[in-house]
Amino acid sequence: MDKQHQLDLGIDKIPPNRNVLPYDGESIYYGSLFASRQADFHLNYLLKNIIWKHDEAIMFGKHIITARKVAWYGDSNFDYTYSGRTRTALEWTPELLAMKKLVEERTGASYNSCLLNLYADGEQGMGWHHDDENGLGSNSNIASVSFGATRRFDFRHKKSREKVSVVLEHGSLLVMRGTTQACWQHQIPKTKKITTPRVNLTFRQMVEMDRTDIGSD
Numbered sequence: 034m035d036k037q038h039q040l041d042l043g044i045d046k047i048p049p050n051r052n053v054l055p056y057d058g059e060s061i062y063y064g065s066l067f068a069s070r071q072a073d074f075h076l077n078y079l080l081k082n083i084i085w086k087h088d089e090a091i092m093f094g095k096h097i098i099t100a101r102k103v104a105w106y107g108d109s110n111f112d113y114t115y116s117g118r119t120r121t122a123l124e125w126t127p128e129l130l131a132m133k134k135l136v137e138e139r140t141g142a143s144y145n146s147c148l149l150n151l152y153a154d155g156e157q158g159m160g161w162h163h164d165d166e167n168g169l170g171s172n173s174n175i176a177s178v179s180f181g182a183t184r185r186f187d188f189r190h191k192k193s194r195e196k197v198s199v200v201l202e203h204g205s206l207l208v209m210r211g212t213t214q215a216c217w218q219h220q221i222p223k224t225k226k227i228t229t230p231r232v233n234l235t236f237r238q239m240v241e242m243d244r245t246d247i248g249s250d
C-alpha cells in the first residue's frame with residue numbers, strides 16, 4: 034500500500050506481530066499470511082464459491098436485512114445464535130479447511146467454525162459491536178483473515194472510549210483474544226473511497242450449545 038493510500042485511511046501502518054491494543058486485551062496483527070497472487074486466488078475462489086446470503090437480524094425489535102452478505106461454515110451440526118436468529122453451519126469446503134489449518138498453525142489455537150462477510154464496496158461496513166454471543170466462550174479467540182479491498186478496522190474501549198485502528202490488508206491475519214471482546218468494541222467504518230469488494234473470514238471456537246439455550250425464533 035502506498036503512503037497516500039495509508040493517509041487516506043487515516044492511520045499509519047501497524048508493523049506485523051504487534052498488539053494493536055494499548056491495554057485490556059490482545060489483538061495481534063500478523064500482516065500478510067499469503068503472497069499477493071495467492072491472496073488473489075483465494076479472493077476469487079471465495080467470491081465465486083461461497084454461498085453468500087444477505088444477513089437477517091432483529092435490531093431494536095425490527096427485522097432488518099443487512100447490505101453486506103454473510104455465510105457460516107463449520108463442523109457439522111452446529112447451531113449458532115447471532116443477532117437473535119439461529120443458524121446451522123454449512124459443512125467446510127476443502128479450501129476453507131486448508132485455510133483453517135494454516136491459521137491454526139499460525140495462532141496456536143483451534144477453531145470449529147467460520148463466519149464470512151462480503152462487503153461489496155466501501156458503502157458497506159459493520160457497526161460497533163463485540164463478539165460474545167451465546168456459544169462463544171469467554172476470553173474467546175477469533176482469527177480474522179481479510180481478502181480484497183484494504184479496509185480500516187477500529188477498536189473502541191468500552192469505558193475509556195479510547196480508539197485505535199489497524200489497516201487490514203489483502204491476505205492478512207488479525208487475532209482478537211484475551212479480554213478483547215469483554216473490554217473493546219470493533220467496527221468496519223464505511224467509506225466512499227473504496228469501490229471494490231472485501232471478503233473477511235472470522236474463525237471461531239464455538240462452545241457446543243444445549244438446545245434449550247437456543248431462542249425460539
Ligand SMILES: O=C(O)CCC(=O)C(=O)O
Nearest residue numbers: 148150164177221233235
Ligand atoms: O470484516 C471484519 O473485519 C469484521 C468482521 C466482524 O467483526 C465480525 O464478523 O464479527
Ligand SMILES: [Fe+2]
Nearest residue numbers: 162163164219
Ligand atoms: Fe466482530
